[in-house]
Amino acid sequence: MLNIALPKGRLGDKVYDMLASIGYDCPGYYEQNRKLVFESPEKNVRYLLVKPSDVAIYVEHRAADIGIVGKDILLENQSNVYELLDLKIGKCRMAVAAPDGYVEDPDRTLRVATKYVNIAKDFYSGRNRDIEIIKLNGSIELAPILGLSDVIVDIVETGNTLRENHLSVLEEFKDISARFIANETSFKFENEIISNMLSKLGEQVK
Ligand SMILES: Nc1ncnc2c1ncn2[C@@H]1O[C@H](COP(=O)(O)OP(=O)(O)OP(=O)(O)O)[C@@H](O)[C@H]1O
Numbered sequence: 001m002l003n004i005a006l007p008k009g010r011l012g013d014k015v016y017d018m019l020a021s022i023g024y025d026c027p028g029y030y031e032q033n034r035k036l037v038f039e040s041p042e043k044n045v046r047y048l049l050v051k052p053s054d055v056a057i058y059v060e061h062r063a064a065d066i067g068i069v070g071k072d073i074l075l076e077n078q079s080n081v082y083e084l085l086d087l088k089i090g091k092c093r094m095a096v097a098a099p100d101g102y103v104e105d106p107d108r109t110l111r112v113a114t115k116y117v118n119i120a121k122d123f124y125s126g127r128n129r130d131i132e133i134i135k136l137n138g139s140i141e142l143a144p145i146l147g148l149s150d151v152i153v154d155i156v157e158t159g160n161t162l163r164e165n166h167l168s169v170l171e172e173f174k175d176i177s178a179r180f181i182a183n184e185t186s187f188k189f190e191n192e193i194i195s196n197m198l199s200k201l202g203e204q205v206k
């Protein structure tokens with residue numbers, strides 16, 4: 001049975017609908033309950049509902065054979081998985097933002113609040129800038145408002161969260177979207193079904 005790790009949360013329904021459109025639907029998914037595992041015996045697949053930031057961990061360890069995950073998570077975790085396809089959903093950008101009118105002092109260590117510690121470190125090391133990371137898990141936009149940080153590194157989609165909190169983008173530096181990923185061993189041993197899904201998903205994305 002092929003195990004598919006699906007992200008819960010904002011990507012969940014979009015991803016599920018995309019899989020349903022290529023014939024991999026799973027009765028019961030839309031019954032809002034606390035079930036985390038859904039089986040489709042006739043297709044020989046099993047869906048696992050996973051926290052978005054954990055999808056690549058399941059796939060890397062082969063607890064799931066394939067999965068769908070945001071590129072932000074793949075970059076942040078440096079996951080050792082095959083990235084097979086850009087599904088072009090869950091589109092957003094990784095950006096640096098700061099309070100409206102912010103002017104950087106280049107002589108001071110820059111305080112950066114983010115949940116993307118590695119992405120932020122990477123970005124600033126490319127610029128030779130000394131930074132202090134303040135790791136948060138959500139509502140990142142609060143940090144510069146309260147003086148906890150100078151800037152944030154976070155995802156921007158519509159820009160509403162920044163606008164409503166009087167922050168502006170300083171720089172967008174990476175396009176993000178959901179990716180179809182596979183475990184390297186599963187890709188060899190379950191190649192027929194994974195390749196079949198890959199080509200059907202590719203048709204949907206076009
Ligand atoms: N505002 C957004 N617009 C579009 N895509 C987004 C947005 N925020 C996050 N994403 C994408 O959707 C994925 C899942 O986001 P979601 O908000 O559901 O999870 P999360 O709360 O960030 O994860 P976790 O619960 O593991 O902390 C992200 O990894 C990212 O790729």
Ligand SMILES: O=P(O)(O)OC[C@H]1O[C@H](OP(=O)(O)OP(=O)(O)O)[C@H](O)[C@@H]1O
Pocket residue numbers: 137138139140141154155156157158159160161162
């Ligand atoms: O540009 P926008 O359309 O406003 O989207 C951007 C917001 O979406 C994400 O937050 P999320 O809703 O996942 O909440 P959290 O990270 O604060 O938990 C991200 O961290 C931004 O805060």
